[in-house]
Amino acid sequence: MVAAAMISARPKTAKRLRWAANANAWLLLLPALVLLATFTHYPILATLYHSFFSLGRSGPATFVGIENYQAMLEDDVFWQVLRNNLVFALATVPASIALALLMAVWVDRKITGRSFLRLAFFTPTVLPMIAVANIWLFFYTPDYGLLDQILRFFGFSGHNWLGDPGTVMTCLIVMVVWKEAGFFMIFYLAALQTIPPELKEAASVEGAGRWYFFRRVTLPLLMPTTLFISINALINSFKLVDQLVIMTKGGPNNASSLLLYYIYEVAFNFWDTTYAATLTVTLIAILAVIAITKFVYLDRRIHYQ
Amino acid sequence: MSEIVVDAVSKTWGGVGGVDRIGFKADAGQLLVLLGPSGCGKSTTLRLIAGLEEVDAGTIMIGGRDVTALSPAERRISMVFQSYALFPHLNVAENIIFGLRVRGVGRGERDAKLRKVADLVGLSHLLDRKPSQLSGGQRQRVALGRAIIAEAPVCLMDEPLSNLDAKLRHEMRTEIRGLQQRLGMTMVYVTHDQTEAMTMADRVILMRDGHIEQNGAPHELYNEPASDFTARFIGTPPMNIIPWKDQLLGVRPEHVVLMERDGLPAQVRAVEYLGADSIVLCDLEGETMAVRQAGYCSLQPGTKVGLGWDNRHIHLFEKDGGKRRHDGARPH
Ligand SMILES: Nc1ncnc2c1ncn2[C@@H]1O[C@H](COP(=O)(O)OP(=O)(O)OP(=O)(O)O)[C@@H](O)[C@H]1O
Numbered sequence: 048m049v050a051a052a053m054i055s056a057r058p059k060t061a062k063r064l065r066w067a068a069n070a071n072a073w074l075l076l077l078p079a080l081v082l083l084a085t086f087t088h089y090p091i092l093a094t095l096y097h098s099f100f101s102l103g104r105s106g107p108a109t110f111v112g113i114e115n116y117q118a119m120l121e122d123d124v125f126w127q128v129l130r131n132n133l134v135f136a137l138a139t140v141p142a143s144i145a146l147a148l149l150m151a152v153w154v155d156r157k158i159t160g161r162s163f164l165r166l167a168f169f170t171p172t173v174l175p176m177i178a179v180a181n182i183w184l185f186f187y188t189p190d191y192g193l194l195d196q197i198l199r200f201f202g203f204s205g206h207n208w209l210g211d212p213g214t215v216m217t218c219l220i221v222m223v224v225w226k227e228a229g230f231f232m233i234f235y236l237a238a239l240q241t242i243p244p245e246l247k248e249a250a251s252v253e254g255a256g257r258w259y260f261f262r263r264v265t266l267p268l269l270m271p272t273t274l275f276i277s278i279n280a281l282i283n284s285f286k287l288v289d290q291l292v293i294m295t296k297g298g299p300n301n302a303s304s305l306l307l308y309y310i311y312e313v314a315f316n317f318w319d320t321t322y323a324a325t326l327t328v329t330l331i332a333i334l335a336v337i338a339i340t341k342f343v344y345l346d347r348r349i350h351y352q
Numbered sequence: 353m354s355e356i357v358v359d360a361v362s363k364t365w366g367g368v369g370g371v372d373r374i375g376f377k378a379d380a381g382q383l384l385v386l387l388g389p390s391g392c393g394k395s396t397t398l399r400l401i402a403g404l405e406e407v408d409a410g411t412i413m414i415g416g417r418d419v420t421a422l423s424p425a426e427r428r429i430s431m432v433f434q435s436y437a438l439f440p441h442l443n444v445a446e447n448i449i450f451g452l453r454v455r456g457v458g459r460g461e462r463d464a465k466l467r468k469v470a471d472l473v474g475l476s477h478l479l480d481r482k483p484s485q486l487s488g489g490q491r492q493r494v495a496l497g498r499a500i501i502a503e504a505p506v507c508l509m510d511e512p513l514s515n516l517d518a519k520l521r522h523e524m525r526t527e528i529r530g531l532q533q534r535l536g537m538t539m540v541y542v543t544h545d546q547t548e549a550m551t552m553a554d555r556v557i558l559m560r561d562g563h564i565e566q567n568g569a570p571h572e573l574y575n576e577p578a579s580d581f582t583a584r585f586i587g588t589p590p591m592n593i594i595p596w597k598d599q600l601l602g603v604r605p606e607h608v609v610l611m612e613r614d615g616l617p618a619q620v621r622a623v624e625y626l627g628a629d630s631i632v633l634c635d636l637e638g639e640t641m642a643v644r645q646a647g648y649c650s651l652q653p654g655t656k657v658g659l660g661w662d663n664r665h666i667h668l669f670e671k672d673g674g675k676r677r678h679d680g681a682r683p684h
């Protein structure tokens with residue numbers, strides 16, 4: 048009798064225990080969950096909701112379906128900032144990655160002043176974008192900026208670097224590469240240090256030179272890091288627009304404007320909040336596609352373990 | 353042919369560690385084992401031969417060629433690392449043919465060699481796997497395959513079996529030795545496991561604190577240890593060594609007998625039963641004496657026994673320095 052009672056009681060206890068463990072886990076997650084829901088998930092849904100309504104400056108907002116999206120597709124400025132953003136991404140991502148890798152390989156070797164070099168390369172990362180933008184604003188200033196002074200020294204004439212639609216994008220790209228590369232270098236450096244030194248020794252016994260080893264061993268082993276960095280760089284290229292506020296305000300004539308900066312302008316200069324919501328949903332969709340590509344597709348292909 | 357001669361080689365890092373003026377010769381086609389406790393300089397010696405470290409002084413010859421100043425690749429050796437050093441992103445086949453690819457060997461020759469070597473090390477069915485999908489023993493065989501595919505006449509191994517279980521270790525021991533003899537390689541094999549050394553080697557070099565303690569065939573190290581250090585290092589359990597007059601007296605556990613009457617009075621402390629035999633640990637005037645007894649031994653701790661041995665089984669060592677004495681006065 049007693050034994051039977053105990054046996055029948057056991058599954059119940061187990062269930063209760065599991066329930067307690069689950070509740071415990073959820074309680075631990077609760078603070079983060081609340082914060083995420085209030086400040087991330089809810090705003091995203093609210094934005095999506097607003098993007099289907101009219102502005103309602105005169106009278107109540109009415110449901111307009113995909114009208115805002117249609118307007119967006121007919122907006123020339125939207126297409127221009129999207130194109131700018133793509134150019135910006137395609138230029139900054141590979142360049143900053145290549146530079147980061149180069150610097151990491153360089154300071155990973157046993158050279159004198161190694162710690163100093165590492166610090167020097169890392170410094171741009173520590174500076175806020177606003178400060179960096181101000182420094183580079185001085186470089187690019189027409190006539191008495193650093194760049195023009197150097198050019199003048201060699202007998203060339205000055206140039207309004209940020210005022211010319213033909214050069215402004217390149218100027219911003221160079222600056223962002225300079226700022227981002229140091230940060231990515233740290234990741235590469237960490238990854239390089241996880242590669243066991245015996246691999247190098249084994250390769251050298253087999254007769255592999257430095258370049259062969261780099262191409263056939265180091266580079267493939269750094270692939271997960273490269274993937275991680277490129278996704279981050281890509282997302283950053285859509286997220287980082289502080290420099291525009293300081294340096295160009297998107298000008299001249301939207302030549303340097305990026306999607307996020309355009310959203311800011313539409314929302315807080317033109318006060319067209321529903322159109323801003325529409326653009327924001329588009330930006331979130333782009334970022335989501337990038338993130339999903341990483342998690343679903345690339346992760347599976349590149350990880351070798 | 354491809355014998356290795358190490359002559360008065362030294363290597364230290366700022367005066368500490370490393371090896372100090374070591375010299376020895378590994379004959380062509382022989383398996384030479386570097387044996388010794390942790391930190392005695394075995395790996396350093398091997399890496400010096402491989403060219404992964406530069407010598408401070410001395411010369412290294414391989415196959416009659418002075419290779420002291422040559423790079424690892426120019427020394428035409430192969431090496432198996434303790435951690436295997438397999439390339440994690442390459443599959444088994446690519447790992448094995450890594451060196452052939454470096455040297456630009458043609459595809460046909462590469463494939464033929466790969467097939468032969470994969471057969472030899474028993475990996476033919478695993479060629480597409482990544483190292484992370486292999487067991488320890490299989491990884492070890494990949495490392496072995498990579499080392500032998502180039503058919504370099506000299507193969508160096510740094511504790512290749514140290515992270516395998518006992519059974520696999522025994523199998524691989526036999527396999528490596530068989531392979532070495534079949535291919536006629538000159539092999540230098542580092543281990544701190546004296547069983548491995550004794551069973552595989554043609555010649556054993558016992559090292560201690562960066563110098564060579566004894567260099568000889570396995571039976572020489574066992575039967576005529578040149579010092580009390582060798583005597584204590586070789587054999588399980590090691591030789592019993594007790595102070596006697598102004599020297600040290602050593603006698604192997606299998607040479608000590610338990611006697612009914614007379615003999616040196618001792619007391620049983622513990623009995624270790626090993627299956628085929630038992631080790632009786634006795635207390636002899638404060639010293640521990642191990643006695644090997646065939647089969648099971650039912651002596652209880654505390655039993656009084658007498659210990660005896662034959663004079664011809666005695667080894668004598670100097671009290672300071674521990675050097676073997678060939679003359680010294682014998683007891684009884
Ligand atoms: N790169 C190095 N820098 C400084 N000291 C070193 C270096 N390599 C080895 N040593 C020192 O040299 C001595 C011999 O080292 P070695 O690696 O040859 O030992 P080992 O016999 O292989 O030991 P183990 O069985 O533990 O592998 C040690 O005292 C070690 O601290």
Ligand SMILES: [Mg+2]
Pocket residue numbers: 394395396
């Ligand atoms: Mg070692």
